[in-house]
Amino acid sequence: xxxxxxxxxxxxxxxxxxxxxxxxxxxxxxxxxxxxxxxxxxxxxxxxxxxxxxxxxxxxxxxxxxxxxxxxxxxxxxxxxxxxxxxxxxxxxxxxxxxxxxxxxxxxxxxxxxxxxxxxxxxxxxxxxxxxxxxxxxxxxxxxxxxxxxxxxxxxxxxxxxxxxxxxxxxxxxxxxxxxxxxxxxxxxxxxxxxxxxxxxxxxxxxxxxxxxxxxxxxxxxxxxxxxxxxxxxxxxxxxxxxxxxxxxxxxxxxxxxxxxxxxxxxxxxxxxxxxxxxxxxxxxxxxxxxxxxxxxxxxxxxxxxxxxxxxxxxxxxxxxxxxxxxxxxxxxxxxxxxxxxxxxxxxxxxxxxxxxxxxxxxxxxxxxxxxxxxxxxxxxxxxxxxxxxxxxxxx
Amino acid sequence: xxxxxxxxxxxxxxxxxxxxxxxxxxxxxxxxxxxxxxxxxxxxxxxxxxxxxxxxxxxxxxxxxxxxxxxxxxxxxxxxxxxxxxxxxxxxxxxxxxxxxxxxxxxxxxxxxxxxxxxxxxxxxxxxxxxxxxxxxxxxxxxxxxxxxxxxxxxxxxxxxxxxxxxxxxxxxxxxxxxxxxxxxxxxxxxxxxxxxxxxxxxxxxxxxxxxxxxxxxxxxxxxxxxxxxxxxxxxxxxxxxxxxxxxxxxxxxxxxxxxxxxxxxxxxxxxxxxxxxxxxxxxxxxxxxxxxxxxxxxxxxxxxxxxxxxxxxxxxxxxxxxxxxxxxxxxxxxxxxxxxxxxxxxx
Numbered sequence: 001x002x003x004x005x006x007x008x009x010x011x012x013x014x015x016x017x018x019x020x021x022x023x024x025x026x027x028x029x030x031x032x033x034x035x036x037x038x039x040x041x042x043x044x045x046x047x048x049x050x051x052x053x054x055x056x057x058x059x060x061x062x063x064x065x066x067x068x069x070x071x072x073x074x075x076x077x078x079x080x081x082x083x084x085x086x087x088x089x090x091x092x093x094x095x096x097x098x099x100x101x102x103x104x105x106x107x108x109x110x111x112x113x114x115x116x117x118x119x120x121x122x123x124x125x126x127x128x129x130x131x132x133x134x135x136x137x138x139x140x141x142x143x144x145x146x147x148x149x150x151x152x153x154x155x156x157x158x159x160x161x162x163x164x165x166x167x168x169x170x171x172x173x174x175x176x177x178x179x180x181x182x183x184x185x186x187x188x189x190x191x192x193x194x195x196x197x198x199x200x201x202x203x204x205x206x207x208x209x210x211x212x213x214x215x216x217x218x219x220x221x222x223x224x225x226x227x228x229x230x231x232x233x234x235x236x237x238x239x240x241x242x243x244x245x246x247x248x249x250x251x252x253x254x255x256x257x258x259x260x261x262x263x264x265x266x267x268x269x270x271x272x273x274x275x276x277x278x279x280x281x282x283x284x285x286x287x288x289x290x291x292x293x294x295x296x297x298x299x300x301x302x303x304x305x306x307x308x309x310x311x312x313x314x315x316x317x318x319x320x321x322x323x324x325x326x327x328x329x330x331x332x333x334x335x336x337x338x339x340x341x342x343x344x345x346x347x348x349x350x351x352x353x354x355x356x357x358x359x360x361x362x363x364x365x366x367x368x369x370x371x372x373x374x375x376x377x378x379x380x381x382x383x384x385x386x387x388x389x390x391x392x393x394x395x396x
Numbered sequence: 397x398x399x400x401x402x403x404x405x406x407x408x409x410x411x412x413x414x415x416x417x418x419x420x421x422x423x424x425x426x427x428x429x430x431x432x433x434x435x436x437x438x439x440x441x442x443x444x445x446x447x448x449x450x451x452x453x454x455x456x457x458x459x460x461x462x463x464x465x466x467x468x469x470x471x472x473x474x475x476x477x478x479x480x481x482x483x484x485x486x487x488x489x490x491x492x493x494x495x496x497x498x499x500x501x502x503x504x505x506x507x508x509x510x511x512x513x514x515x516x517x518x519x520x521x522x523x524x525x526x527x528x529x530x531x532x533x534x535x536x537x538x539x540x541x542x543x544x545x546x547x548x549x550x551x552x553x554x555x556x557x558x559x560x561x562x563x564x565x566x567x568x569x570x571x572x573x574x575x576x577x578x579x580x581x582x583x584x585x586x587x588x589x590x591x592x593x594x595x596x597x598x599x600x601x602x603x604x605x606x607x608x609x610x611x612x613x614x615x616x617x618x619x620x621x622x623x624x625x626x627x628x629x630x631x632x633x634x635x636x637x638x639x640x641x642x643x644x645x646x647x648x649x650x651x652x653x654x655x656x657x658x659x660x661x662x663x664x665x666x667x668x669x670x671x672x673x674x675x676x677x678x679x680x681x682x683x684x685x686x687x688x689x690x691x692x693x694x695x696x697x698x699x700x701x702x703x704x705x706x707x708x709x710x711x712x713x714x715x716x717x718x719x720x721x722x723x724x725x726x727x728x729x730x731x732x733x734x735x736x737x738x739x740x741x742x743x744x
Contacts, residue, residue: 054637
């Protein structure tokens, strides 16, 4: 374009429609959406036609049919006479159980290891580093096989089980231990426990207000502890101290009575905890290092002891950095729990796989798995976002 | 220890592939399987990941076994005697049906039990039964168990997604006994868990138990198969529903193998038999034309199928009987003329 032409072409008030960037943008978007929707509709239609041609059953009616297969371990009552729907619930509860325990344990382990990596002690620091670098860099599936193989191959059969503590046995069928048998009086113990927590929280609030107003401190920690332990203990004694232990006993092929955890569950929980713990430890370390040293110096200048410095100055600021990436780790842990399939822990995916195979309804099965993981993940995400908002920097 | 994450993901993947396959295969739908196979010059055969006598890869990864010979006979019938037009796809029990439904394989030849819901809900069709089996229990002799009724409270290793898993639940329910299932998808790992002591009992088709006992136990004499058979397990090749021509070919190749045994046609005397005066034999071997045309194959189809590995009896003997590792009796799988159940429909 020469300069002469440029000077002549004064932009018209309204360009022609195909030259108008705004209209063109809208047109492209409409085309794109139409293409995506069209392709989706093509896929759905094609699927329906193909399923129809092969006479494959469809719909969620199978959830009401009898499942007729056994499940090794379950938190809720289940027998093969129950429905596929109930079997799904068993899988879901098993997934939630291992994920919830895994999240708690991985957080504890990760925090301890993260702090250990910042320790002034050379040995502690290096051990924590070896832990992180080893377990972070081995695929989780291999770690699961390792723990599971260890439990299966190293431990003896139930008739020659190792007694590690009185009435606690380790065998290749898992770990069995005594459990306290339930008693009606325990309801009151539980209520007393809740009441103790409520009172402790109330006193802590009152003490905070008192300190703000008068500057006087109250030993809330000791009072709270006394309430939370003392009240249930009183209720326990008032109920007549009913304490009977359900002891595991070797009967026939295996132990009966008492509580037990299977090698599959133990291996999965160990694997998930140790693997995710490495990532959390790095996140915690990063979070603490992100708080500038000046903050600690300021705290020291105010005369705060090291433990108060960590609790009141460093950690609250570190949490802002820690929470968002740790949410992702919780989500990964939950989703990684589906690796349970390879070692035979009956989680949601394992049971859904079996169901799909017995009923042939893979599309419905996959849809259910996807929906369940989506809901779990969004729930964790929402809860963590709420917590994040609570600890976020309050702008004034 | 066999370490594989592939199992889990392929199973999930197979299910996804089914969805993908069903969603996209409309475009790729090239008419009936038989035409596709003839044009493509080969077919894919779904087999087990490894079961001595039935389907087992050697150190070079070359498959052999009873189920493999069935596929080879079909290949020979289709491709003028060539037995190498097959792509073997190893599948776990959980993957097999999705693989067939989505078109990843054209036939399953992997000890699949014929049941009503598989025939209907899964959209499949079964070829004639090639092996009549029954479910049994494998236990260590040191447990001192003499019968299945003594298994109350036992821990049982079982593969998920099988009729075995369902029969097991039915049997213990019916006898008011308790058990703890340990379900592991890959046969290798389930078997390793059993021999490692994770379970008291391994359950499966009794032929498979025999294969596992001889093939995998460090000392087979330490283990025994309990006398009870708790189910009927008619094992048959499987094809897709609504694919009648291909189904016909599979059916009649198997019938031809059984008829060949009945008529005394063997791999060795095949060429002599071409001169036979028996009208049945003349029809089977294509001396009297018409049968091949009716199936959409050449007239030598049955001749080639028998030539590949011999008749049904020879295939059985070579892989499962005295010539193989398992030394199974013919039992129910003897010809109907010898007190068994193998009975082929007439070729005419």
